[in-house]
Amino acid sequence: MRSHSRSGGRNISLPARKLTALALMGALMFASQVAMSFIPNVHLVGLFIIVTSLLFGWEAFYSVILFIFLEGITYGFGLWWFSYLYVWPLLALAVNLLRKNESVIIWAIVAAAHGLCFGALCSIPYFFMGGSAMAFSYWVAGIPFDIVHCISNFAVTLILLKPLSKVIKRFALPLNGSER
Amino acid sequence: MSKTAKRNLIIASVLIVLIAGAIAAYVLFSEKPVEGQKTIAVDVVHKDGTTKTYTIKTIEEYLRGALEQENLIKGTESEFGLFLETVDGETVDGTNQEWWCLTQDGQSLMTGVDATPIKDGDHYEITFTVGW
Numbered sequence: 001m002r003s004h005s006r007s008g009g010r011n012i013s014l015p016a017r018k019l020t021a022l023a024l025m026g027a028l029m030f031a032s033q034v035a036m037s038f039i040p041n042v043h044l045v046g047l048f049i050i051v052t053s054l055l056f057g058w059e060a061f062y063s064v065i066l067f068i069f070l071e072g073i074t075y076g077f078g079l080w081w082f083s084y085l086y087v088w089p090l091l092a093l094a095v096n097l098l099r100k101n102e103s104v105i106i107w108a109i110v111a112a113a114h115g116l117c118f119g120a121l122c123s124i125p126y127f128f129m130g131g132s133a134m135a136f137s138y139w140v141a142g143i144p145f146d147i148v149h150c151i152s153n154f155a156v157t158l159i160l161l162k163p164l165s166k167v168i169k170r171f172a173l174p175l176n177g178s179e180r
Numbered sequence: 181m182s183k184t185a186k187r188n189l190i191i192a193s194v195l196i197v198l199i200a201g202a203i204a205a206y207v208l209f210s211e212k213p214v215e216g217q218k219t220i221a222v223d224v225v226h227k228d229g230t231t232k233t234y235t236i237k238t239i240e241e242y243l244r245g246a247l248e249q250e251n252l253i254k255g256t257e258s259e260f261g262l263f264l265e266t267v268d269g270e271t272v273d274g275t276n277q278e279w280w281c282l283t284q285d286g287q288s289l290m291t292g293v294d295a296t297p298i299k300d301g302d303h304y305e306i307t308f309t310v311g312w
Binding site: 134143145 | 210
């Protein structure tokens with residue numbers, strides 16, 4: 001069954017079930033981040049973004065945007081938050097562009113590359129605040145964290161991508177070809 | 181070797197090169213701790229705007245050690261090291277978006293107290309700040 005809201009006769013909404021699933025994925029990204037925040041730079045957010053993008057395509061951006069706003073509401077809208085506005089959507093963009101790929105190893109490498117580049121991407125606001133020296137020193141200071149991030153993203157994606165996709169496909173997807 | 185295996189190998193090699201580059205950048209450009217006796221100055225700017233200056237003689241290599249040697253700081257351990265809560269007897273209230281801002285000669289530091297190496301003559305400020 002598909003439910004739609006209408007505005008002037010024009011269908012403007014996602015099917016309700018898909019919308020719920022996307023909201024759930026955004027909430028899962030956030031909950032997993034909070035639950036694992038005691039382990040430095042080890043998280044499931046990247047994995048959830050990859051799974052959501054693989055299952056829902058470009059609509060995964062709804063979940064990513066929800067996650068980013070939940071982060072801001074919880075931890076405050078600091079400078080770091082503005083970097084989240086492009087750092088996480090960038091991963092969803094990369095997955096959507098490479099979506100034809102079916103190799104788990106490639107997705108693990110994509111997650112690892114995202115973790116490795118995380119500090120460099122987050123240093124961009126510092127470039128506008130204090131110039132290249134500030135951005136560079138921010139990036140260099142965080143390299144050990146980026147390497148941990150890279151390795152953990154690789155391992156987590158390699159191990160959990162298939163089982164997580166299977167579970168989410170079973171419980172969250174409409175199982176209706178017309179809705180994908 | 182199949183086309184797919186070749187492509188995977190190339191992508192994996194690029195990642196390994198990127199990791200190696202990051203490690204090299206860290207080894208070459210990160211600030212290194214200095215051994216031996218050193219004297220640093222720390223200004224603590226309190227909520228009421230008053231400033232207390234501490235001159236610390238220490239053999240510690242990182243700022244955290246020097247500040248703890250003088251019992252100047254307390255906090256909670258976080259994923260990025262010690263999160264400062266109490267400095268010079270004054271405690272911030274996170275629910276009011278209060279926090280301690282760490283700077284060196286007025287410039288924001290990219291590292292916390294744990295990862296900031298100190299050298300003789302360094303000057304730091306720890307300022308009571310409101311708002312994220």
